Amino acid sequence: MIAELYTVYRTELLKYCCMICGNVSDAEDLLQETFMKALSNLDLLEELGEKERRAWLYKVARNLFYDACRRRTVEQNNQIQAEEETDGGFSEIETAMILSSLPPDLSQLFIKRYFDGYTSKELAAEYGLSPSGVRAALSRARKLLREKLKS
Numbered sequence: 001m002i003a004e005l006y007t008v009y010r011t012e013l014l015k016y017c018c019m020i021c022g023n024v025s026d027a028e029d030l031l032q033e034t035f036m037k038a039l040s041n042l043d044l045l046e047e048l049g050e051k052e053r054r055a056w057l058y059k060v061a062r063n064l065f066y067d068a069c070r071r072r073t074v075e076q077n078n079q080i081q082a083e084e085e086t087d088g089g090f091s092e093i094e095t096a097m098i099l100s101s102l103p104p105d106l107s108q109l110f111i112k113r114y115f116d117g118y119t120s121k122e123l124a125a126e127y128g129l130s131p132s133g134v135r136a137a138l139s140r141a142r143k144l145l146r147e148k149l150k151s
Contacts, residue, residue: 001046002039009057016058020065030068034061101148106141113138 013034017027037060038045045053099107109127112118113134120131120138127134 001042002035005038005045005053005057006035009054013057013061017061017065020062030061030065033064037064098145098148102141102144106137106144109134109137110141110145 010031014027014031017030017034018024021027021030034057038057045056048056099110102110109123112123112126113120118126120134123129123134124131129137
């Protein structure tokens with residue numbers, strides 16, 4: 001059954017894979033993955049008619065291509081985040097070391113406000129403070145950080 005599908009649909013499916021991948025090498029890999037998937041779903045394919053088998057192969061090829069694109073995007077984003085520096089020009093490790101010089105409560109408040117995007121009102125509710133109390137604590141944290149960075 002797989003040999004028959006391969007013989008009948010290989011050429012047209014390879015052209016489709018080339019079209020979506022943009023190069024022959026990736027297209028051949030995608031074609032191979034598609035037929036591997038067909039091999040593992042032989043029971044399903046035997047129940048389908050000829051037109052449905054063809055449609056199934058195209059759909060699997062498309063979905064495998066989308067999965068590969070998503071994987072590549074996630075890997076690139078992870079790589080970029082690992083290499084990325086924070087706004088102040090410090091690496092993530094340096095930023096963590098600088099913030100560790102603050103008292104733990106101020107450090108958490110500072111991180112939630114400036115890195116996680118919480119508002120003063122949200123932090124006030126979470127920590128049982130007034131919004132002005134949160135702003136005063138953040139001001140103390142900034143002052144301490146400035147002093148640490150100067151020395």
